[in-house]
Amino acid sequence: MTSLLLYAHTESTWVIILQWGAGVLLLVLLLVLIFVQRRSGKRLQGELEALEKIRKGNVEYDFVLKAMKIAVWRYDSETMSFLYEKDYRDGSNNYVPAPNENYQDALGFIAPTDVDHVSKAFNDICEGRTDFYHQEYQVVDKASGISYWEESYATIVDRDADGRPTKIVGTSQRIDERKELMASLVAARNKAERR
Numbered sequence: 001m002t003s004l005l006l007y008a009h010t011e012s013t014w015v016i017i018l019q020w021g022a023g024v025l026l027l028v029l030l031l032v033l034i035f036v037q038r039r040s041g042k043r044l045q046g047e048l049e050a051l052e053k054i055r056k057g058n059v060e061y062d063f064v065l066k067a068m069k070i071a072v073w074r075y076d077s078e079t080m081s082f083l084y085e086k087d088y089r090d091g092s093n094n095y096v097p098a099p100n101e102n103y104q105d106a107l108g109f110i111a112p113t114d115v116d117h118v119s120k121a122f123n124d125i126c127e128g129r130t131d132f133y134h135q136e137y138q139v140v141d142k143a144s145g146i147s148y149w150e151e152s153y154a155t156i157v158d159r160d161a162d163g164r165p166t167k168i169v170g171t172s173q174r175i176d177e178r179k180e181l182m183a184s185l186v187a188a189r190n191k192a193e194r195r
Contacts, residue, residue, distance in 0.1 A: 083100075131155060153171050
C-alpha cells in the first residue's frame with residue numbers, strides 16, 4: 001500500500017510540475033507575443049507618420065505648383081509618349097497631349113520657328129547626350145490659330161541597364177507676360193536709342 005501511495009504521490013507531483021511548466025511556458029509565450037505586438041505597433045506607427053509626412057509633402061507640392069502656375073509631365077522614352085500629371089498653367093487654351101500621344105504629334109503644336117531647336121534639345125535628353133533640358137517656345141492652337149509662349153524644363157529620372165534614359169520628368173509654364181515685358185523693354189530701348 002505504501003508503494004501505491006508513493007507511486008500516486010510521485011505521479012501527482014509530475015502532473016503538478018507539468019502543469020506549472022505548461023503555465024510558465026504559456027506565460028513566456030504571452031510575453032513574447034506582447035513584445036512582438038508592441039514592436040509591430042511601433043513599426044506601424046512609424047509607417048503611419050511617414051505616410052502623413054508624404055501626404056503633407058504632396059499637399060505642399062501641389063500648393064507650390066499652383067502658386068507657380070506649372071504643369072508637371074512625364075515622358076516615357078520606350079513608348080515615346082507624354083503624360084501630364086498636374087496642370088496649373090494659366091489660360092484655358094493650354095496644349096495638353098492626349099494620353100499616350102507620341103512625341104512627333106506633340107511637335108506639331110510647336111510654332112514652326114521653334115520646332116528645330118526644341119526637337120534637338122529634346123532628342124539630346126532622350127538619347128542621354130544631356131541630363132537636363134530647358135527651352136522656350138511658342139505653342140500654336142491649330143483650331144483657333146492662337147499661340148502662346150511656354151518654357152519647359154526636364155531631367156532624366158530613370159535609365160535602362162545600358163544607361164539610356166527611359167523616363168524623363170519635366171515642367172511647363174506659360175511665359176506670355178514675361179515675353180510681352182521683354183518685347184516692351186526692347187521697344188523702349190530701341191526708341192530711346194533713336195532719339
